[in-house]
Amino acid sequence: MFNFGILLPDLLSILTVVPRTIAMAVTIFVFATILGSVFTLIEHRRIPVLRELVIAYKVFFKGVPMVIAIFLAYFGLPPAFEFIASLVGLEINGYATPSWVLLIIALVGCLAAFQAEVIKGALNSFDTGQADAAHSLGYTNIQMSRRILLPQIVVAAIPDLATSLMVTMKALSLGFAISVVDIFAQAQLTAALNYYYLEAFVVAVVVYMTISYTITRGADMLERSLRVW
Amino acid sequence: MLELKNLKLSYGTSQILNGVNFSVKRGDVVSIIGPSGTGKTTLLKCINYLVKPTSGTIDFDQIRMDYARPDKATIQAIRLRTAMVFQQFNVFKNMTVLQNVMDPLVVVQRKSQDEAREIALMELDRVGLSAKKDQYPAQLSGGQLQRTGIARALAVRPDVMLFDEPTSSLDPELVGEVLKVIKDVTSSGITSILVTHEMQFAKNISNRIVFMDAGVVAAEGSPSEMFDAPANPRLAQFLSTELETQ
Numbered sequence: 001m002f003n004f005g006i007l008l009p010d011l012l013s014i015l016t017v018v019p020r021t022i023a024m025a026v027t028i029f030v031f032a033t034i035l036g037s038v039f040t041l042i043e044h045r046r047i048p049v050l051r052e053l054v055i056a057y058k059v060f061f062k063g064v065p066m067v068i069a070i071f072l073a074y075f076g077l078p079p080a081f082e083f084i085a086s087l088v089g090l091e092i093n094g095y096a097t098p099s100w101v102l103l104i105i106a107l108v109g110c111l112a113a114f115q116a117e118v119i120k121g122a123l124n125s126f127d128t129g130q131a132d133a134a135h136s137l138g139y140t141n142i143q144m145s146r147r148i149l150l151p152q153i154v155v156a157a158i159p160d161l162a163t164s165l166m167v168t169m170k171a172l173s174l175g176f177a178i179s180v181v182d183i184f185a186q187a188q189l190t191a192a193l194n195y196y197y198l199e200a201f202v203v204a205v206v207v208y209m210t211i212s213y214t215i216t217r218g219a220d221m222l223e224r225s226l227r228v229w
Numbered sequence: 230m231l232e233l234k235n236l237k238l239s240y241g242t243s244q245i246l247n248g249v250n251f252s253v254k255r256g257d258v259v260s261i262i263g264p265s266g267t268g269k270t271t272l273l274k275c276i277n278y279l280v281k282p283t284s285g286t287i288d289f290d291q292i293r294m295d296y297a298r299p300d301k302a303t304i305q306a307i308r309l310r311t312a313m314v315f316q317q318f319n320v321f322k323n324m325t326v327l328q329n330v331m332d333p334l335v336v337v338q339r340k341s342q343d344e345a346r347e348i349a350l351m352e353l354d355r356v357g358l359s360a361k362k363d364q365y366p367a368q369l370s371g372g373q374l375q376r377t378g379i380a381r382a383l384a385v386r387p388d389v390m391l392f393d394e395p396t397s398s399l400d401p402e403l404v405g406e407v408l409k410v411i412k413d414v415t416s417s418g419i420t421s422i423l424v425t426h427e428m429q430f431a432k433n434i435s436n437r438i439v440f441m442d443a444g445v446v447a448a449e450g451s452p453s454e455m456f457d458a459p460a461n462p463r464l465a466q467f468l469s470t471e472l473e474t475q
Contacts, residue, residue: 133319133378136277137333137385138308147336151323229322229365 006196010187010203017186018207024104024182025169031108032168033161036115040123043116054116061113066106067174073106074099074178103175111168118164122157155226162219166212183207230255230420231389236275236285236296238268245271246282247444253389253422258415260423260431263441264467269424270316272441273393276422277311278304290388309337312382316394318374320366320381326353326373327362330381338385352380356410372403376410383414390414392423428471432456440464 039054061069078094085092126149134144173184181189183204191200232252238245245268253259261269274280275296276287282296289310294303320329327349334345353359356376366374375395382390395411396404408430415421415434425431431438431452438455440448440463448461459465 127317127319129315129317129319130321132279133313133315133321133381134333136279136308136311136313136391137381138305138337139333143336147332148321148323155323229324229367 003196003199006194006199007203010190010196010200011207013190014183014186014200014203014207017181017183018211021169021172021182022211024100024172025165028104028107028111028172029165029168031104032111032115032164033119035108035112036117037119039112039116040119043120044123058113058116061110062117064110066110066171067177069110070103070106070174070177073102073109077102077105099178100175100180103172103178103180107168107171111164111171114164114167115161118157118160119153121160122153125156126153151226155223158219158223158226162215165215169211170208230257230290231276232288233272233275234286234288236272236282238271238275238280238282245444246275246285249285249441249444249446251439251446253420255420256418257437258421258423258435259437259439260425260435261439261441262425262428262431262467263447267441268444269441270393273313273391273422273424276389276391277308277313279313309385310388311391312385312387312389313391313393314375314378314382314395316397318366318371318378318398320374320377322366325363325365326358326369326377326380329366329377330384333381333385348384349380352384355383355413356380357406370403371399372406375399375407379407379410379414388420390419390421392421392425394424394426396425396427426471428456428468440467442467 039058042050042054078097081094081097082092085094130148131144134148139147172180172182175182176185176188187200187204191197230253234250236246236249236251247268249268249272251272261272263269271280275282275285276289278299281299285296287294287296287307289307292303292306292310294300294307320326321332324332327346330349330352331342331345334340334348335342338345340348350359350362353362356379358373358376358380361369361373366377369377379395392411396407399407404427408427411423412430412434415423423431423435433452435452438450438452439446440455440461442463448455448459448464454460455464456468459468
């Protein structure tokens with residue numbers, strides 16, 4: 001029997017972790033996008049050596065399941081932190097690093113590879129004739145990027161960026177593996193206390209859908225208001 | 230005023246420019262004609278360094294550069310004194326017609342918004358686009374886009390206008406309105422270099438014709454010398470096929 005009465009308490013319990021989940025998702029999204037932009041810039045400018053490193057990085061992180069990246073970070077980063085600290089003569093306890101920090105680092109690592117492709121796609125959609133025209137009129141690269149390139153590729157990237165924000169939010173549920181509690185994990189924990197698993201996950205689905213609908217609508221509105229042409 | 234010497238350029242193994250010598254005097258209207266793939270557009274884009282020749286020199290009034298040793302400041306100095314009209318229009322898609330014409334004045338020439346607007350409106354009037362000034366490129370026809378490109382180029386008050394096949398990607402019924410504007414520009418006395426396949430138009434507006442073939446200037450002269458009594462057999466052959474297709 002589906003217990004309707006449990007839905008409200010479940011919802012209230014799950015809502016307590018929504019701000020944390022969104023905050024982590026946004027943090028990961030921002031850092032992954034910045035890192036991905038740097039990768040794209042390196043590839044676009046064909047900077048030797050760095051470019052090969054970026055390509056290798058992308059092959060690795062696009063191919064490795066995120067849950068493995070999370071475990072690699074969980075077991076690998078604390079000793080790595082201790083080692084790096086010892087190089088500068090510091091003694092720290094790497095194992096005291098909170099799990100959520102390790103989760104954020106792992107997911108930034110994975111998603112930067114995907115963000116790089118999103119940004120590359122937007123960059124490729126820009127027709128370079130406009131850059132030629134700007135240069136012929138004496139624009140510097142920076143002036144051209146600021147006035148012409150960026151306004152166009154930012155708008156072109158909005159739908160894909162919104163999608164990757166949602167992918168990021170969903171990827172946080174993998175944090176359960178290293179005991180970071182997000183929406184999914186909270187549903188699991190709530191149900192573990194009262195055994196109403198179906199109810200808890202139905203509530204979780206509703207919460208996820210509400211957030212993703214809001215992001216999609218927000219992105220659509222943002223795109224419409226920026227795409228003046 | 231402008232002189233290019235021994236310009237060479239190759240992409241991989243294919244030699245596009247094979248030692249081109251080319252010069253323009255102040256007030257000249259020079260049309261560059263020739264078969265497709267002979268480097269006409271490439272030559273034009275060497276002037277403002279949108280393509281990079283491997284060797285050769287440019288003399289532009291007091292500005293001088295050896296293409297083997299390109300120099301940012303010199304390239305910029307040349308770009309500030311020239312303006313180009315492109316085959317693919319290349320208007321800025323994120324700006325209205327008016328903003329397209331104003332932006333280089335504000336960003337590059339550091340003019341005030343008011344001054345830039347005044348100049349832009351004047352140039353838009355000249356190309357007959359005043360009514361479209363607040364439209365975005367996506368809402369315009371090819372002919373209107375190209376006239377925007379011409380207004381944008383004129384607004385910077387260049388010493389030399391570079392027209393790169395300005396009507397080649399237009400629907401036939403739109404060619405006329407653009408040619409009319411170009412004719413108006415060239416007859417105002419501004420030095421112009423025009424790469425074109427419109428033979429009759431080139432003959433009418435130019436005081437000199439340059440015929441390029443296989444990466445070199447194969448013949449040059451006045452329109453009547455070149456069109457009415459072509460001495461160069463390749464030119465004669467080219468003109469007969471061109472006039473047939475037109």
